[in-house]
Amino acid sequence: MGGLSWTGGPFFRRRGDPLAKQFLEAIQVRRWRERQCSVLLARPLITQHDYILFHILLALGTGHLRDSVARQVPVQQLDTLSTPIFARCPVAGTDACRVMLRTLAGMEDFARANGHYRRWGVHPTLRHSACERLCLHCVLNSPEHRLDSEWHAYMDCPLTEKARREFVLTTKLETFFQGTSSIESFALLIARIRDDTRLINAFARFSLQVQSIRKVWFRRLSSEAMKVELAERIAALDV
Numbered sequence: 001m002g003g004l005s006w007t008g009g010p011f012f013r014r015r016g017d018p019l020a021k022q023f024l025e026a027i028q029v030r031r032w033r034e035r036q037c038s039v040l041l042a043r044p045l046i047t048q049h050d051y052i053l054f055h056i057l058l059a060l061g062t063g064h065l066r067d068s069v070a071r072q073v074p075v076q077q078l079d080t081l082s083t084p085i086f087a088r089c090p091v092a093g094t095d096a097c098r099v100m101l102r103t104l105a106g107m108e109d110f111a112r113a114n115g116h117y118r119r120w121g122v123h124p125t126l127r128h129s130a131c132e133r134l135c136l137h138c139v140l141n142s143p144e145h146r147l148d149s150e151w152h153a154y155m156d157c158p159l160t161e162k163a164r165r166e167f168v169l170t171t172k173l174e175t176f177f178q179g180t181s182s183i184e185s186f187a188l189l190i191a192r193i194r195d196d197t198r199l200i201n202a203f204a205r206f207s208l209q210v211q212s213i214r215k216v217w218f219r220r221l222s223s224e225a226m227k228v229e230l231a232e233r234i235a236a237l238d239v
């Protein structure tokens, strides 16, 4: 009999929660899903910020989502995550959380994405050299030359060995650190820690340590002796 009906409310409605709150949540989820679809469709290059996010979304996605990406067709919104990558708020300290999130967003100082632009002034020959995107610690200290990427810094660069050992000791996640690092193993590590507050906190602290170690190292690299050493190494590799 008669009665009032209305449409346009959030798709899943919860009793008790104000409608306005449910609307806001529904909008956030829709925007997050649109963002995922756009990243997955764009297939970011290794030199782009979203490259890590792309691989995390692949690692967390369904078989159907991965199949769509492989076939290079648009991903359906319903195949994407409705929850954030980190559903729980870490309590590791503001600095640590900021560095972790910036790292995963590809916004930290890694030559993979920025080609060491911060060091072009101090090391002018670095730009457009064979070392432009390489890990400079490994260029000077290791026979193996590696891309200066987040996964290399976190998972197998000798520069961060001590911090990595500490992280593995605390989390017992040593299986992720076996073999040569890759974006896939890095993304799987994030997929493993995302639901566990203790692991997220440990990873955030690890992120801050990696950033601090690298900052100290880059400061040392700007000493006169190190500048000469690096310039000689660049010249030798560019021959």
Ligand SMILES: [Zn+2]
Pocket (backbone or CB within 6 Å): 135, 136, 137, 138, 146, 152, 156, 157, 158, 159
């Ligand atoms: Zn390295």
